[in-house]
Amino acid sequence: xxxxxxxxxxxxxxxxxxxxxxxxxxxxxxxxxxxxxxxxxxxxxxxxxxxxxxxxxxxxxxxxxxxxxxxxxxxxxxxxxxxxxxxxxxxxxxxxxxxxxxxxxxxxxxxxxxxxxxxxxxxxxxxxxxxxxxxxxxxxxxxxxxxxxxxxxxxxxxxxxxxx
Amino acid sequence: xxxxxxxxxxxxxxxxxxxxxxxxxxxxxxxxxxxxxxxxxxxxxxxxxxxxxxxxxxxxxxxxxxxxxxxxxxxxxxxxxxxxxxxxxxxxxxxxxxxxxxxxxxxxxxxxxxxxxxxxxxxxxxxxxxxxxxxxxxxxxxxxxxxxxxxxxxxxxxxxxxxxxxxxxxxxxxxxxxxxxxxxxxxxxxxxxxxxxxxxxxxxxxxxxxxxxxxxxxxxxxxxxxxxxxxxxxxxxxxxxx
Numbered sequence: 001x002x003x004x005x006x007x008x009x010x011x012x013x014x015x016x017x018x019x020x021x022x023x024x025x026x027x028x029x030x031x032x033x034x035x036x037x038x039x040x041x042x043x044x045x046x047x048x049x050x051x052x053x054x055x056x057x058x059x060x061x062x063x064x065x066x067x068x069x070x071x072x073x074x075x076x077x078x079x080x081x082x083x084x085x086x087x088x089x090x091x092x093x094x095x096x097x098x099x100x101x102x103x104x105x106x107x108x109x110x111x112x113x114x115x116x117x118x119x120x121x122x123x124x125x126x127x128x129x130x131x132x133x134x135x136x137x138x139x140x141x142x143x144x145x146x147x148x149x150x151x152x153x154x155x156x157x158x159x160x161x162x163x164x
Numbered sequence: 165x166x167x168x169x170x171x172x173x174x175x176x177x178x179x180x181x182x183x184x185x186x187x188x189x190x191x192x193x194x195x196x197x198x199x200x201x202x203x204x205x206x207x208x209x210x211x212x213x214x215x216x217x218x219x220x221x222x223x224x225x226x227x228x229x230x231x232x233x234x235x236x237x238x239x240x241x242x243x244x245x246x247x248x249x250x251x252x253x254x255x256x257x258x259x260x261x262x263x264x265x266x267x268x269x270x271x272x273x274x275x276x277x278x279x280x281x282x283x284x285x286x287x288x289x290x291x292x293x294x295x296x297x298x299x300x301x302x303x304x305x306x307x308x309x310x311x312x313x314x315x316x317x318x319x320x321x322x323x324x325x326x327x328x329x330x331x332x333x334x335x336x337x338x339x340x341x342x343x344x345x346x347x348x349x350x351x352x353x354x355x356x357x358x359x360x361x362x363x364x365x366x367x368x369x370x371x372x373x374x375x376x377x378x379x380x381x382x383x384x385x386x387x388x389x390x391x392x393x394x395x396x397x398x399x400x401x402x403x404x405x406x
Contacts, residue, residue, distance in 0.1 A: 007189060011188075011192070015184065015186040016186070017177075019180065019184045020177045023180045024176060033184065033187070037186075037192065040189075041196055044196060046402075053350065053405075058405065063403070096176060097176055120177055133317050150169060151168065154169075
């Protein structure tokens with residue numbers, strides 16, 4: 001079957017980019033890794049089928065986002081299942097990461113999803129509309145509001161930094 | 165026109181990816197194996213418990229009698245199909261004289277019948293040898309069905325698309341249920357469920373995927389099928405990927 005892809009290769013290439021997207025959305029890097037790992041576990045169980053898709057990454061991305069949005073993360077089950085898998089020597093977040101995740105946390109979930117998909121998944125308005133099942137006009141409006149809110153929040157945080 | 169947010173997100177992406185330490189494919193495989201073992205263990209323990217419930221007399225007094233007693237009556241529930249409905253059920257040789265319950269009634273219940281099945285691989289089901297010898301007339305129908313919904317993220321209902329059915333009996337104590345065909349593509353919600361128990365499955369069911377995905381629990385789905393005389397043996401689902 002020529003359409004089959006190697007799972008390990010796919011995992012290595014896709015894990016970090018997808019984690020950065022969910023990190024921005026859920027605001028917690030370890031939690032984002034848990035969600036992405038769970039999505040890959042599901043892909044692995046269905047790999048004979050998923051590997052034949054034109055774009056297996058979009059399947060895993062959809063599963064990972066569904067997991068994040070469905071608030072399964074709040075049950076903390078995944079965290080308990082996978083926590084031992086996260087290496088302890090993870091670097092602390094940068095100031096820029098903290099500022100952006102804090103600002104993103106102020107946005108409604110839908111606006112946050114749209115802005116993350118636009119900037120981190122590099123998706124167009126049409127692609128986001130298809131991904132979320134919302135009309136393009138709605139996506140444009142959410143993206144516009146999210147940008148405006150984010151710009152204001154980040155500018156305010158920049159002003160709070162004292163000059164040294 | 166430059167977008168100042170691009171730079172922010174680009175820095176975020178770089179920092180976040182640098183911090184990412186994937187647990188690895190081996191960890192994913194271990195997780196899957198652990199879940200399969202947990203499921204198989206629960207199934208096996210419950211089967212052992214039910215098999216003991218059939219073999220031991222009520223009240224827990226005494227051992228299994230060495231000689232057969234008066235043949236008790238058997239009254240199969242609607243959850244079971246009989247391979248030969250007109251044939252008289254065979255009595256169990258291991259029942260206590262004090263036990264006037266139908267000997268295989270526990271196994272005949274749809275949900276309990278499900279628990280008697282010992283599965284060695286995900287698609288294969290088998291009646292334990294002890295249950296077959298205790299209940300020679302036992303016959304359990306297994307059905308694997310695919311339900312599909314529309315392209316909505318959470319359609320209200322799912323419709324039955326295809327089913328595969330096998331019957332386990334003393335003559336055929338093992339059966340393999342292949343996955344039923346699905347529609348082309350992935351742009352639809354899909355639920356695949358394997359159940360024991362006779363009777364047709366509902367043509368339409370309320371979409372359980374949001375609850376399955378949201379809580380990780382299939383209790384609601386189990387109840388739904390149990391109320392219709394079916395025991396859920398396995399379930400998997402997929403949300404639309406368009």
